[in-house]
Each structure stands twice: as structure tokens, then as C-alpha cells.
Amino acid sequence: MNTGNTAFMMICTALVFFMTPGLAFFYGGLVRRKNVCNTMMACVAIMGLSVLLWTMFGYSLSFSGNHAGIIGDFRWAFLNDVGWEAGPYADTIPHLVFAAFQMMFAMITPALITGAVVGRMRFKALFAFIALWSFLVYYPMAHMVWGEGGFLAAIGSVDFAGGNVVHISSGVSALVLATYLGRRKGYEKTSYRIHNIPFVVLGASLLWFGWFGFNAGSALAADGLAAHAFMTSAISSAAALVSWMLIDVIKDGKPTLVGASTGLVVGLVAITPGAGFVPIWSSYIIGALVSPICYFTMNFIKHKLKIDDALDAFGCHGIGGVWGGIATGLFAKTSINSVARWDGLVFGNVHLFVAQVLSIIITAAVAVVGTLICIGIIRIFTPLRVDQKEEALGLDISQHGENAYPSFNGFD
Secondary structure, eight states: OOHHHHHHHHHHHHHHHHHHHHHHHHHHHHSOGGGHHHHHHHHHHHHHHHHHHIIIIIHHHHHSSOBTTTBOOSTTGGGTTOOSSBOSSOSSSBHHHHHHHHHHHHHHHHHHHGGGSTTTBOHHHHHHHHHHHIIIIIHHHHHHHHSTTOHHHHTTOOOSSSIIIIIIHHHHHHHHHHHHHOOOTTTTTSOOOOOOHHHHHHHHHHHHHHHHHHHHGGGSSSSHHHHHHHHHHHHHHHHHHHHHHHHHHHHHSSOOHHHHHHHHHHHHHHHGGGTTTSOHHHHHHHHHHHHHHHHHHHHIIIIISOOOOTTOHIIIIIHHHHHHHHHHHHHOOTTTOTTSSSOOGGGTOOHHHHHHHHHHHHHHHHHHHHHHHHHHHHHHHSOSBOOHHHHHHOHIIIIISOOSOTTOOSOO
């Protein structure tokens, strides 16, 4: 047991927790006035739900035992036998600290999905969806990637801090859910104005701040690997931020604050799977390329496929996570982190690249099937979408009886 590592990991745990309120501000700023409380409430509710589910069943299903490399068992249910001593996943920190750190990942991942469905999904249906989705998608994915005997780890794929587990799973599920719900009323005819750009910047800044704990903390010790992940995260995010600004200038002649904020987030998404595997120089490339990849994918989804991924949950997290997983297969070095069995394709070895592509395909398949099952179960008990009157009124009033701006009497 190491007190320095323990202190570091507890700080990182708190940093990752802070990302979910940050996401609430980021998403809340992007929506219309009449939906801001509902959008932020989705994140806040998940903060409570995820802690309860994780400590009761989620941690055990994700990290204890092993069934076919897909899911664990219930031996650590309600944190039974998870105590002050070191656990099997980190030998220098208390088992409880590791469980708490992973709990914060289980918190923010389903919150990412909510950005795709703002303005049209019933709150009670969303709450039930997140609960079911955690069991059917998140816990199996966490076990397959990070659990002892996990299937995706066994085939040789690597995911340092959640490219598959967090971003691809939530992004693909968000796309499926948005497609099922259909487009918002007046989509492509009504101007969906961003109502509070300072909220967007505040949220993006909190996400960047917390992400250092997200990625550096995944080293599970205050060591050189943590410092490496910290720096690759900073560089990738900065490169993506500047890259997105450049796209704005080329397309519209002016850089935008919302664009820069979006860019820094997708840069963090892209580096997440490889932060502790790829050389520092490659993080410039990973970050610079993710912005155009996500930008043009978002345009394709919205304008060609006509899918209303309202806040680009798939465009940012799904596509950014896919690029990050592929980039890890291109640039990873075993000399940086021996968890990677092979060097990346750029260094002449194809094995890791193939494993990464397979893991991305499997993750997407699990997310699609799991999401469809969740939708099928929930629709038996309640409609997933609000009716037209509730949508026109706004979900703040119709779902919560609240108004973020009660003195505002203008049009929205």
C-alpha cells in the first residue's frame, strides 16, 4: 500500500466525478431555454442512480469473477469484501479506492447518451433506460475490456481509459436511441439556438480539468505513466481545439467559441484509449485529425442521414472514440506500456491494429443490441417520447415543473 498513490487516486476520482456536472453545463448551454433544466437534470439524476447501481451490483458484475469473458458475478455485490486492503487490480491502493475511481466512469458514460435525445424524451423513460443500459451495455463492456479474463483484453485489444467502454458504447447507443425517437418537431425548419455559450465554455473547461484525472488516473499510480497520459491528453485536446478553429475559419471565415469548446472535447475523446500507450509526438496527430473527422461526420449524420443527434453525442464521442481506438492501433508502443502486447501498425506490426478494429466492431454491436433491448422493454411500460404539446411547451415545465429563466418572456 502506498499513501502517495492512494492520495493521487482519490484526487483523480474526485476529478472524474467533477466531469459529470461539467457535462451538465456543457449540454445545458447548448440547448434551448425551455429545455435547460431537463437537460441538466438528466446528468444530475444519473449522478445519483449510477452510484447506487454501481455499489450494489455494477462493480461486482464488472470486476469480480468471469463468465465467458463477458460478465462477472455477484461476489462483491453491495461492496461485500471490498475494503481497505489492496484489491486484484491495483496493489498499492485500497480496493475501495479502485472501486470508487471506476464508479465515476460508470457515472459519466450513460450521461453522455443524454445529449442525443434532448427536447423530446420523457424523463421517466430516460431514467429507466439508463438503469437498464448500465446492466446490458456498460457493465459487460467494462468487464470485457478491464475485468480479469475479459474477452476484448484476451484478444489483445487495449483501452487505457475508456475509448470502447465509455465513448464508443455511449456514442453508438445515443445514435440508436436518437434514430428511434425521431427528429425534434420543426427540425431543419426551426432555429435551435444555443442559449448560453458561457455555460458551454464552463462545461468544456470542467471536462478538460476533470479529464486529467480520467486519463492520468487510469495509470492507477502517481508515476511516469500517469505523467505521460497527462501530457498526451493536454496536447491532443489543444491540437483538436486549434484544428476546429481552423475549420471554422475555412468554412465560415470566423472562429467560434462553441467550435473551440467542442474541439477541445473531441481531442480528449480521441486520446482517451491511447493516452498511456502512444508516444507523445503522436498525440499532436491524433488531436489535429479528430476535429475534421468529427466535424464532417456530424454534417453527414445531420444533413445526409437526417438523424437528429441533438448535441452530437455520436458525432463527438462515438466517432472520436472510434478514431482514438484506431489511432491506438496505429501508434501504440509496448515500451511505453507493456499491457499492449504489440507495437502499432506504424511500427510495422499489424496484430494490435487488427485487435483494435475487432474491439470497435464488437463494442458497437453490443451497444446496438443492448440499446434495442432497452427500448423494447421500456416501451412496454411507457412511451419514450413526449407528446407534441409537451415538446412545444418545453421539457422543463412538462417534465419537472421548473423554469430556468422565469423572468424570460420572449420567444424560444
